[in-house]
Amino acid sequence: MPATTPTTYDPALDAQVFWVRHRMEVAVGLIVLLLALSSYGGFRFYRDRRNAAAAVSLSGAKSEQELRKITDEYGNTPAGAAAQLLLAEKQQGEKKYADANATLQRFVDQHPKHELVTTARMAMAANLESLGKEDEALANYQRLVANYPLSYNAPLALLSQVHLLKAKNKIEDARHVCETIMTQHRDSFLAQEASRQLRTLRPPNGASSADRMPASIGPPPAGTPPSRP
Template sequence: MPIAQLPSRDAAVEAQVFWLRFQKEIAAALILLIVAAVGFAAYRFYINRRNSTAAELLGRAKNPHDYQEVITSYPATPAGASAYLLLAEMQRNEKKFAEANATLQLFVDKYPERDFVPTARLAMAANLESMGKTDEALSIYQQVAVKYANTYNGPLALISQVPLLKATNRIEDARRVCEEILTKYRMPGPQIEGTRDDRMETIWAGEAMRQLRSLKPPERPKPAPGAASLPARPPGPGVPPMIAAPTAPIPAAAPTAGAMSPAGAPTPKKPK
């Protein structure tokens, strides 16, 4: 039985038919793609131009008013974020520690994901330290040390606590911080069981060792007063008690010739 063959179709004819049926839709899609590409290019040009202008303005800033202008005019640019930090540094140099902390707090609140947030927090702690607010400064140092332990700011926050703890006579806390640095921030080297510790010293471990050597040694507990006069403890079970050896009585000295008797009369001489 002969097999019926399907009629062959020309591909060019099919493409032409497809174009005639969907030419409007295809043209609209192409126009949208072109408009999107042009819009993205224009947006990138605008962003680059804006960032460049903000950077130029930041480079010319010389006083707090100039930095504030960059912050106000270009808030969403890298230069605008940097202006906060530079303004806070200028305020700190002018001994305006409270204003500097207010500026740094604005930076932290507005750019919480920036890489310089832990640096800003450490600067706030340093300003509090300059204002004599030791407890608040220690609190920030401790928060940074915990939250950013795997960054450069973690060990820096730890070692910054040591002078404050020493100044407040919290020697044991300072020693604990130094030991924590030695535990966490020493680069591991080749370790062989039964040999000495060959871990490489980092700058943080070296500073911790220096601070640790400057601390007073831990005080030993003093004995209670009168401990030396307490009676000796009774011997344990199975141990015979110690008995003092008896001492011989000391004989009285014989009276010498010419010595006076108790009654005041001269002592008689012995007969020959």
């Protein structure tokens, strides 16, 4: 049998063959990559300039109209978020509670991961109380606790429910809220206030130990003969 010639492997030749066969796909891929990098760089440049412009505008904004203009033009920037909070504070100070809540809702919608989202939601609930909408305020406090149980505002949202529940004569629910603060947020400075509130809340259909004491306990009336041993 004739001897077979061993097959030789030439990496350079294989690379050339691959390039000839796939040069169009490789070229298109490189172009797409360059365009993506260029677009990302352009976006970052635009975003940075926009953030800087918003910050400059905020530094000189004092009136409600100026703050509103920033929220309209730069609402999705960090400075725009700050302007929304400042605007809501001004509106609240002027007792424009419905307007303040509309501003805060816009802040929450545009910045759902902002570190002050729970603070904004607390302010919204307080504004609802000021508008006389206690049921909506209570629902907002309860929703905050359910959605942000580990938030620093969670114990405050719980405690804010107590007076609303007392007003609705839901004493057992109010007691449960106080107990929740004392067990789940025992390290919070509000735990002591929750304990104080709990002592003022008598269980329904029950009485304090002092109320349950017999009426005869106390000094005997004058002229009553001493009892025999």
